[in-house]
Amino acid sequence: MRLVLVGPPGAGKGTQAARLADxxxxxxxxxxxxxxxxxxxxxxxxxxxxxxxxxxxxxxDEVTNAMVRDRLLHEDVAAGFLLDGYPRNPDQAxxxxxxxxxxxxxxxxxVEITADSDEVTTRLLKRAEIEGRxxxxxxxIRKRLAVYAESTAPVTAYYEGQGxxxxxxxxxxxxxxxxxxxxxxxxx
Ligand code: B4P
Numbered sequence: 001m002r003l004v005l006v007g008p009p010g011a012g013k014g015t016q017a018a019r020l021a022d023x024x025x026x027x028x029x030x031x032x033x034x035x036x037x038x039x040x041x042x043x044x045x046x047x048x049x050x051x052x053x054x055x056x057x058x059x060x061d062e063v064t065n066a067m068v069r070d071r072l073l074h075e076d077v078a079a080g081f082l083l084d085g086y087p088r089n090p091d092q093a094x095x096x097x098x099x100x101x102x103x104x105x106x107x108x109x110x111v112e113i114t115a116d117s118d119e120v121t122t123r124l125l126k127r128a129e130i131e132g133r134x135x136x137x138x139x140x141i142r143k144r145l146a147v148y149a150e151s152t153a154p155v156t157a158y159y160e161g162q163g164x165x166x167x168x169x170x171x172x173x174x175x176x177x178x179x180x181x182x183x184x185x186x187x188x
Contacts, residue, residue, distance in 0.1 A: 001024045001108055002080050002106070003082045004009050004083045004107060004109075005020075005084045005085075006087075006088075006152065007114065009140075010113070010121070010124040012112060012177055013085060014033070016113060016170075016181055017084035020182075021082050024034070025079070026082055027106055029068075030085050031083075031084075031085045031086040031088075033165060034067060037054060040110040047068070053135055056135055063107075064092065068086055068096070068099070069099050070142070072099055072103065088151060090153065093155050104150075108164075110159040111135050111168060111181060115170040116172055121138075124141050125138065162163055166188060168181050
C-alpha cells in the first residue's frame with residue numbers, strides 16, 4: 001500500500017495518518033513532523049526550515065524533495081508507506097513520481113481529506129492552546145490556507161488526472177472520518 005494524504009492544514013492529515021498507518025502496518029511519513037523534529041534538534045535542516053514554517057510558507061522544494069528521496073530509501077518502506085503532507089505543490093508531485101519510478105514502484109491511491117476554512121481555523125486555534133505550535137496563530141493559519149489554495153490544491157487535480165484521487169469528508173468525529181477513509185480505500 002503506497003498512499004499520499006493531502007488536505008488543508010487542520011483537515012486531520014496527521015491525526016488520520018497515524019490511524020491508517022496502524023491499520024495497514026505501514027510507516028506514516030510526515031514532512032511536517034520531520035521538519036519539526038529537526039527544528040527541535042537544532043540541526044542544519046531545522047535551521048533552514050524554521051523561518052519558512054513559522055511564517056506559514058512552504059520550505060523550498062530542493063530541501064523537501066531531497067529529504068523525502070532519502071526517507072524513501074529506508075528499509076521500512078519496502079511494504080508500503082503513507083506520505084502525510086507531501087507532495088504540497090505540483091512540482092513536488094512530479095518529483096515524487098520520478099522517485100517512485102527510480103525505485104520501480106508507484107502510488108496506489110491519493111486521499112484528499114476535505115474540510116472548510118472555518119472548521120480548520122477553529123481546530124488549529126484549539127491546538128494552539130494545547131500545543132503552542134508557532135505556526136498555529138491566526139495570521140499564520142490564514143497564510144497557510146492561502147498557500148494551500150494556491151500551491152497544494154492543484155496537486156489534487158494532478159492526481160485526479162492519473163485516476164488516483166479518493167475524496168473523503170473530514171468533518172465529524174475522528175473515528176467516523178477514519179471509518180470513511182478505510183471504506184473509501186477498500187472500495188477502490
Ligand atoms: P504540517 O505538519 O503538514 O501541518 P498541517 O498541514 O497543519 O497538518 P497537521 O497534520 O499538523 O494537522 P491535522 O490536520 O492532522 O506542515 C507544517 C509546515 O511544514 C507547513 O506549513 C510547511 O512550512 C512545512 N512543510 C510540511 N510539508 C511540506 C512540504 N511537502 N513542502 C514544503 N513545506 C512543507 O490536525 C489539526 C488539528 O485538528 C489537530 O489538533 C487535531 O487534533 C484536530 N483534528 C483532527 N481531526 C479532527 C476532527 N475530525 N475533528 C476535530 N478536530 C480534529
